Amino acid sequence: SEASKLAAFDALIAENQRIEPSDWMPEAYRKTLVRQMSQHAHSEIIGMQPEGNWITRAPSLKRKAILMAKVQDEAGHGLYLYSATETLGITRDEMLDQLHTGKAKYSSIFNYLAPSWADMGSIGWLVDGAAIANQVPLCRASYGPYGRAMVRICKEESFHQRQGFEILLALMNGTEAQQRMAQESVDRWYAPALMMFGPPDAESPNSQQSMAWKIKRFSNDDLRQRFVDMIVPQAEFLGVTLPDPDLRWNEDRGHYDFGELDWDEFYAVLRGSGQANALRLAKRRAAHDEGAWVREAARAYAERAASSERL
Numbered sequence: 276s277e278a279s280k281l282a283a284f285d286a287l288i289a290e291n292q293r294i295e296p297s298d299w300m301p302e303a304y305r306k307t308l309v310r311q312m313s314q315h316a317h318s319e320i321i322g323m324q325p326e327g328n329w330i331t332r333a334p335s336l337k338r339k340a341i342l343m344a345k346v347q348d349e350a351g352h353g354l355y356l357y358s359a360t361e362t363l364g365i366t367r368d369e370m371l372d373q374l375h376t377g378k379a380k381y382s383s384i385f386n387y388l389a390p391s392w393a394d395m396g397s398i399g400w401l402v403d404g405a406a407i408a409n410q411v412p413l414c415r416a417s418y419g420p421y422g423r424a425m426v427r428i429c430k431e432e433s434f435h436q437r438q439g440f441e442i443l444l445a446l447m448n449g450t451e452a453q454q455r456m457a458q459e460s461v462d463r464w465y466a467p468a469l470m471m472f473g474p475p476d477a478e479s480p481n482s483q484q485s486m487a488w489k490i491k492r493f494s495n496d497d498l499r500q501r502f503v504d505m506i507v508p509q510a511e512f513l514g515v516t517l518p519d520p521d522l523r524w525n526e527d528r529g530h531y532d533f534g535e536l537d538w539d540e541f542y543a544v545l546r547g548s549g550q551a552n553a554l555r556l557a558k559r560r561a562a563h564d565e566g567a568w569v570r571e572a573a574r575a576y577a578e579r580a581a582s583s584e585r586l
């Protein structure tokens with residue numbers, strides 16, 4: 276019966292066991308996973324754009340090779356996550372359609388422009404750093420295919436984070452103009468990176484249920500705090516200033532206090548009025564259209580293979 280299936284599901288969650296694609300699961304659990312995992316996949320794919328845009332302008336062959344590898348990793352993460360999401364009964368075509376029609380969300384962070392080379396450093400250090408802080412706990416997500424996908428993705432993200440840190444370190448060890456370029460970039464990315472963790476707990480409609488299902492293991496605010504605590508000493512090492520006058524160590528809490536973020540800006544970006552929403556979507560749609568011949572060729576090949584008419 277439905278009740279005994281739910282009891283079995285609840286028991287698996289309580290015992291920290293994994294839910295697998297063939298297991299019975301509540302419809303709302305499936306829906307939440309499709310939502311979060313597809314948004315995550317879309318973020319990886321859209322996230323290729325700000326950095327892909329810099330490949331031809333990377334300042335050295337070494338930087339170009341690193342950047343290309345990183346953008347390729349992101350494509351891999353996206354495809355990997357689409358596959359994991361397909362185990363829940365939605366097709367990749369449906370997910371892409373949601374993205375291309377503007378129905379699907381992807382991370383707010385990718386709706387900011389990356390006009391300077393130092394932004395490649397800030398994206399690696401702050402954006403990928405925030406991504407890791409958010410995703411390491413997701414390695415223990417209750418849904419098996421998601422948790423397992425996260426393990427590999429986190430390993431690659433940690434390389435991404437280090438390469439970004441190293442770009443900023445090189446700039447901070449450089450000329451005054453290079454130092455200014457690094458600082459100006461950190462000034463722009465700091466607050467948007469903190470917003471990546473999502474709205475404050477009190478305004479996060481999904482958190483409570485997702486934590487009860489052990490999809491999310493920590494709340495948005497807890498992870499944001501953990502991230503701030505992590506980057507303050509790194510910023511000191513780099514010699515950059517984090518642009519928040521309220522940022523200071525709180526002895527009683529054992530954490531850094533930090534200022535209120537501009538949540539109006541966050542919601543405006545989600546509604547589509549960020550710097551680059553229209554640009555990102557237009558580029559994604561164009562890439563999809565230009566790739567039509569690849570999908571057609573793959574389909575034709577699969578059909579021919581299926582009818583065993585291969586030469």
Ligand code: ACO
Nearest residue numbers: 311315318319381382383406470471472473479480481482
């Ligand atoms: N950008 C865009 N939308 C966001 C963001 C963000 N930074 N933060 C929250 N939202 C959306 C949520 O998707 C949700 O919208 P929906 O209900 O229409 O789907 C709404 O705001 C309310 O937020 P929450 O209730 O807090 O949503 P949730 O429990 O899903 O938590 C979070 C949001 C933390 C982002 C979660 O979905 C998550 O951990 N996702 C996986 C990580 C991920 O997607 N990372 C992508 C960026 S990292 C990268 O690709 C390099």
